[in-house]
Amino acid sequence: MSLFAEITVPVDEFALSSTLQAVPDATVDIERVIATDDDIAPYFWVATHDFAAFESAAESDETVSQLVRLDEFEDAGLYRADWTESVEPVQHAYSELNAGILEASGRREGWEIRFQFDDRSQLQSFCEFCEGAGVSFQLSRLHEIERAEPAEQYGLTPKQEEALLTAWELGFFDTPRSATLGAVADELDISKQSVSDRIRRANRNWIADALVVEPAEVTAD
Incomplete structure (x- = not known):
């Protein structure tokens, strides 16, 4: 195992x-x-x-x-x-x-x-x-690993999951947005570029895992 x-x-x-x-x-x-x-x-x-x-x-x-x-x-x-x-x-x-x-x-x-x-x-x-x-x-x-955890089931690393959840909780995905990328970065204590990269890779990974029949190689961060 x-x-x-x-x-x-x-x-x-x-x-x-x-x-x-x-x-x-x-x-x-x-x-x-x-x-x-x-x-x-x-x-x-x-x-x-x-x-x-x-x-x-x-x-x-x-x-x-x-x-x-x-x-x-x-x-x-x-x-x-x-x-x-x-x-x-x-x-x-x-x-x-x-x-x-x-x-x-x-x-x-x-x-x-x-x-x-x-x-x-x-x-x-x-x-x-x-x-x-x-x-x-x-x-x-x-x-x-006995069974896929929710994040792992969709190809997400812990940092990617953390970035997505934090952005969602702060309202980054709301329309209109109630939080900026900078606010998410401040909450995670990382740079805006780092949080942007994590959200981008997280979206790519879960789409590849959940929606694409033959997903491209996913990346970690």
Whole structure:
């Protein structure tokens, strides 16, 4: 039976460790991860007031290479990079266990990562690897998938569900609207670009899951 595991990792033991410490206002939300024969390449959103400082810090960050800015908006940028072997937990989860990252958020205080494991033995192997590698982590939540929860049934991640529910509760979807995108962002304590992206991807995912016969690959955040 597959498992969802939510894990907290100190910033200095995961990706972009020195970058997030050098640029304290930056937050990183991984959108998706692509694994090739040689590399693991994440696509991620960065919210910061200084993209140049973030990119400069990333150049000397041993956990990433080949950083490329793909898109830029008012307060967030979409990047692609390669994770190096320094990011041991992810390398092991993908290369050896075939586990997946459903979503991950990083900031100066640390990373919150949501994994999906095939079963408890796979999770145990991951925990043993982290302990053997000296990677400290905290398992903050664990649950088995016995049946699809309402959000998961429609292809939504917890953050997407939270964004949709908050927007609905504040009146963002009312006609006329009784809340702005900025108000939703303030309630969630994230940038307007981040909440806009979550709502857009949430709508895409549930439409693909509920209405499209052969849905395109859904994305997480």
